[in-house]
Amino acid sequence: MRIATVGGSALAYVLLNSGHELVEDLDSAECIILQADHDELPTLVEEVAPHVSKGDIVIHTSLTHGPQVLDPVEVRGAVVASAAQLRPDTWGVEALDEVGLTVAQVLISDSGGNVIELSGDTRGPLIARVAYSNITWYLAAWAEMDVVQEIRGVDVPLLPEVLPGEIREAYRYIEDIGQQQAYSDVVRLLTERGKLPDFRWTGMEWQE
Amino acid sequence: MRIATVGGSALAYVLLNSGHELVEDLDSAECIILQADHDELPTLVEEVAPHVSKGDIVIHTSLTHGPQVLDPVEVRGAVVASAAQLRPDTWGVEALDEVGLTVAQVLISDSGGNVIELSGDTRGPLIARVAYSNITWYLAAWAEMDVVQEIRGVDVPLLPEVLPGEIREAYRYIEDIGQQQAYSDVVRLLTERGKLPDFRWTGMEWQE
Numbered sequence: 001m002r003i004a005t006v007g008g009s010a011l012a013y014v015l016l017n018s019g020h021e022l023v024e025d026l027d028s029a030e031c032i033i034l035q036a037d038h039d040e041l042p043t044l045v046e047e048v049a050p051h052v053s054k055g056d057i058v059i060h061t062s063l064t065h066g067p068q069v070l071d072p073v074e075v076r077g078a079v080v081a082s083a084a085q086l087r088p089d090t091w092g093v094e095a096l097d098e099v100g101l102t103v104a105q106v107l108i109s110d111s112g113g114n115v116i117e118l119s120g121d122t123r124g125p126l127i128a129r130v131a132y133s134n135i136t137w138y139l140a141a142w143a144e145m146d147v148v149q150e151i152r153g154v155d156v157p158l159l160p161e162v163l164p165g166e167i168r169e170a171y172r173y174i175e176d177i178g179q180q181q182a183y184s185d186v187v188r189l190l191t192e193r194g195k196l197p198d199f200r201w202t203g204m205e206w207q208e
Numbered sequence: 209m210r211i212a213t214v215g216g217s218a219l220a221y222v223l224l225n226s227g228h229e230l231v232e233d234l235d236s237a238e239c240i241i242l243q244a245d246h247d248e249l250p251t252l253v254e255e256v257a258p259h260v261s262k263g264d265i266v267i268h269t270s271l272t273h274g275p276q277v278l279d280p281v282e283v284r285g286a287v288v289a290s291a292a293q294l295r296p297d298t299w300g301v302e303a304l305d306e307v308g309l310t311v312a313q314v315l316i317s318d319s320g321g322n323v324i325e326l327s328g329d330t331r332g333p334l335i336a337r338v339a340y341s342n343i344t345w346y347l348a349a350w351a352e353m354d355v356v357q358e359i360r361g362v363d364v365p366l367l368p369e370v371l372p373g374e375i376r377e378a379y380r381y382i383e384d385i386g387q388q389q390a391y392s393d394v395v396r397l398l399t400e401r402g403k404l405p406d407f408r409w410t411g412m413e414w415q416e
Contacts (some may be wrong), residue, residue, distance in 0.1 A: 086355060116359055129358055133351040139394075140344035147294060147337045151324055182397050186347075189390050 002028055006048060007035030009061045010085055011108075018111040026051035031107070034060040038165030041065055045072050052078045057103055059083050063127050064169040066120060067096050079103050082118075086130055090114040094123060124173050128183070131170030135186045142193065210236055214256060215243030217269045218293055219316075226319040234259035239315075242268040246373030249273055253280050260286045265311055267291050271335050272377040274328060275304050287311050290326075294338055298322040302331060332381050336391070339378030343394045350401065 002023045005012035012033040016022055023029050026048065036044045041062055052058060054077030058070055063084035070080035074096065081095040081104035091108050093115050095101035105115045118126070167187060174180045210231045213220035220241040224230055231237050234256065244252045249270055260266060262285030266278055271292035278288035282304065289303040289312035299316050301323050303309035313323045326334070375395060382388050 086359060087352065090359065126355070126358055129351070129355045133348065133355045136344065136348035136351045140341065140348040143337070143341040143344045144295065147334070147341045150334055150337055151294060151298065178400065182400070185393050185397060189393060192386065192390070 001030045003031045003033065004029035005033040005035070006044060007061075009033050009035035011035075011059070011061050011083055011091065014111045014113055015107060016111075029056070031057040031059070034058065036060075036062070037163040038062060038064045038169045040165070042069055045070055049073050049076060052076050055079070057081075057107075059104060059107075061085065062166065063092065063123065063130055064166050066123065067094050067100065070096075083108060084130075086116060086126065090116060092116045092118040092123065092126060094118040094120075127170045128173040128179070131167055132174075132179075132183055132186070135167060135183075135190060139186055139189055209238045211239045211241065212237035213241040213243070214252060215241075215269075217241050217243035219243075219267070219269050219291055219299065222319045222321055223315060224319075237264070239265040239267070242266065244268075244270070245371040246270060246272045246377045248373070250277055253278055257281050257284060260284050263287070265289075265315075267312060267315075269293065270374065271300065271331065271338055272374055274331065275302050275308065278304075291316060292338075294324065294334065298324060300324045300326040300331065300334060302326040302328075335378045336381040336387070339375055340382075340387070340391055340394070343375060343391075343398060347394055347397055 001020045003012060003015055003020045004023050004026050006026075012022070015031075015033070020031070026032060032048060032052065034041065034044055034048065041060060045060070048058070049072045052073045056073075056078045058073045058078045058080050060070060060082050061084055062069075062082065063086075065082065067080055067082045070078070070082070074080045079100050081093055081100040083091045083093045083104050086092045089112075091113055093101060093104045093108070094117070095104060101117065105117075108115050171180070171183060174183055209228045211220060211223055211228045212231050212234050214234075220230070223239075223241070228239075234240060240256060240260065242249065242252055242256065249268060253268070256266070257280045260281045264281075264286045266281045266286045266288050268278060268290050269292055270277075270290065271294075273290065275288055275290045278286070278290070282288045287308050289301055289308040291299045291301045291312050294300045297320075299321055301309060301312045301316070302325070303312060309325065313325075316323050379388070379391060382391055
């Protein structure tokens with residue numbers, strides 16, 4: 001299958017493992033994977049819609065959005081689903097109907113990934129946990145890079161970009177006050193190191 | 209070679225990769241690997257000393273101690289070195305003489321590990337970086353376990369123990385005030401989650 005990716009997601013690269021072809025042209029793609037930060041995804045879907053034909057598969061990778069954000073391509077006859085990376089080898093899949101769910105499950109399973117089926121109810125509790133896991137992992141990875149740099153005496157490659165909108169959205173799903181504090185502490189540590197340039201975190205509030 | 213480990217270190221298990229034999233009896237061991245928290249290592253060395261004969265190899269794995277802490281076994285004729293894990297595949301080696309340095313380097317290299325030679329001067333700047341990398345990694349690993357638990361609905365295995373004395377000692381090596389704050393923030397997050405049971409962290413001070 002011809003796959004195009006906008007925003008370059010881990011999912012797209014996993015799918016290529018099972019023999020699909022990566023193409024640059026959205027019009028010729030049979031499957032489009034969209035990755036964008038929380039606030040940018042709705043606009044991206046609108047921009048991509050004119051390139052989508054009936055029967056095309058469109059998948060977005062945001063955990064803070066459900067599959068509903070893909071409505072503008074779904075009304076054009078696309079099969080849609082969301083598939084967010086929960087762990088390095090595991091994706092949480094949610095769809096508007098059985099067809100979308102099955103297509104996303106088969107695509108990911110055939111490529112060796114694990115699939116968890118999500119719903120509006122089960123996605124919420126995962127959002128904050130996955131976001132906290134991601135930001136603590138960033139913190140740890142940057143700290144390890146600092147060790148490598150001291151040992152080897154050379155600059156090391158940059159890590160994948162942090163998506164500030166996803167991190168801000170996920171905070172809304174944390175109910176426990178202690179966990180809110182832990183989350184904001186880690187976000188502050190990242191901000192102070194210049195890893196979250198687009199937002200300032202002041203106490204419990206995000207300021208753009 | 210017959211290797212015994214007291215405290216069970218990653219280094220001992222790496223050495224077994226290259227065909228050495230693990231024994232329980234310290235008296236019959238030709239190489240003893242000691243792993244203990246900062247405050248406990250000197251006592252452990254004293255306890256092990258009667259079991260050490262001339263020509264035995266004794267290696268400790270603490271980064272907050274140099275090889276001098278092994279003096280009580282060195283005066284009994286042992287070849288001594290320290291070999292602390294800096295990264296998953298890399299050890300920082302320090303010895304009192306060329307023989308100790310060479311023996312430790314060869315043992316680790318033959319088992320596929322990388323070796324960095326340390327000295328009193330180069331060990332200091334690494335201590336705080338490695339400790340910060342370790343504690344942020346713990347934080348990230350526990351956060352990921354929380355995701356796994358939510359996905360799978362089962363309890364997950366415990367991670368390796370945090371060594372509170374090592375974490376407290378490493379703090380003394382941090383000179384930058386912002387980094388001191390970041391370090392104490394992460395330590396506090398671990399303490400609040402019950403991962404550092406032996407110490408309380410109050411502001412910038414450790415209290416036992």
